[in-house]
Amino acid sequence: MKGRPTILRCLLTFGALVLAGCSGQQSALDPAGDESEAVFRLFVAMVMGGAVIWLGVTALLIHAARVRQTPWTAEKASALIAWGGVAFPIVVLLLLLGYAIWLMPAIRPWTPAEETNGAIAVTGEQFWWRIRYPAGEGRPAFETANEIRLPVGKPATFSLEATDVIHSFWIPPLGGKMDMIPGRTNFLTLTPTRTGVYRAPCAEFCGTSHAYMAFSVVVMEEEAFDAWRSRQIEGHASIANEGRQLVRRHGCLGCHSLRGAQITGGTAPDLTLIGARQSIGAGTLANTVENVARFIRSPSSVKPGVKMPDFDMLPPADITKIAHYLGGLK
Numbered sequence: 001m002k003g004r005p006t007i008l009r010c011l012l013t014f015g016a017l018v019l020a021g022c023s024g025q026q027s028a029l030d031p032a033g034d035e036s037e038a039v040f041r042l043f044v045a046m047v048m049g050g051a052v053i054w055l056g057v058t059a060l061l062i063h064a065a066r067v068r069q070t071p072w073t074a075e076k077a078s079a080l081i082a083w084g085g086v087a088f089p090i091v092v093l094l095l096l097l098g099y100a101i102w103l104m105p106a107i108r109p110w111t112p113a114e115e116t117n118g119a120i121a122v123t124g125e126q127f128w129w130r131i132r133y134p135a136g137e138g139r140p141a142f143e144t145a146n147e148i149r150l151p152v153g154k155p156a157t158f159s160l161e162a163t164d165v166i167h168s169f170w171i172p173p174l175g176g177k178m179d180m181i182p183g184r185t186n187f188l189t190l191t192p193t194r195t196g197v198y199r200a201p202c203a204e205f206c207g208t209s210h211a212y213m214a215f216s217v218v219v220m221e222e223e224a225f226d227a228w229r230s231r232q233i234e235g236h237a238s239i240a241n242e243g244r245q246l247v248r249r250h251g252c253l254g255c256h257s258l259r260g261a262q263i264t265g266g267t268a269p270d271l272t273l274i275g276a277r278q279s280i281g282a283g284t285l286a287n288t289v290e291n292v293a294r295f296i297r298s299p300s301s302v303k304p305g306v307k308m309p310d311f312d313m314l315p316p317a318d319i320t321k322i323a324h325y326l327g328g329l330k
């Protein structure tokens, strides 16, 4: 008697945990875009259909084993097998196949050439994301990293590449995934329908720090997006301070670009608006001054295999100043 409530409690807790896992920044079961909505509907149709069929088969089994006392005649049994075992599965599978094929254009839209020109170029690198917004409407192109911002309600086309090994582009709440393959360009169009911040993990094992390779997607109202884009393009030409001198003196700009600072590097994430990003180290640490300092001091202890050298030989005061400076680049 004592066992019952415990089992019930376990089931309730488990159920609550499972349901809690459905919402959130990285869930395909909480769609925030047209493409993920289509995949979600297919998922629901399959789960519900599967559940109904399973219940039917179980009921039949119980009926045959427990309720019915007399055996079936050979004819009745054959008819049951023909209808229940052949006709029914064929109809169900054909319906599901038809539904999935009907959804396909929505999930994998063909991207017309004029849209590929305006695509946001995303390149997978070990272990971060290079993001280039194209020039257009009189605005110059610009580069950023580890965070994609999009205006809500507008289809966004991505051109996907990789420099080193295969990575995979997947924004669960919006749709995907699509492989990023060195030497090849793949296209994907996604239409966000809800503002919010989403997390997108690399979906193809790509090396030691594969699990620390994610980016954030910030879906914004159009005005806020335009303001962000203008700030990216402007950079920080007017900022002259000690932090910036230190960044230059310690050689950070040999790898990193910082629009408005003298040099633009290119083998590492762009740092122009680093202070406005959700996280640092490609989704690895929360974006706080302490974490930025920790990352600069010893990236290798945060991300194994990282391609940034440790800077633990720098005076701690310099690292703190740089971290404060970077945190202010918004």
Ligand SMILES: [Cu+2]
Residues within 6 Å of the ligand: 124, 127, 166, 167, 168, 202, 203, 204, 205, 206, 210, 213
């Ligand atoms: Cu990767």
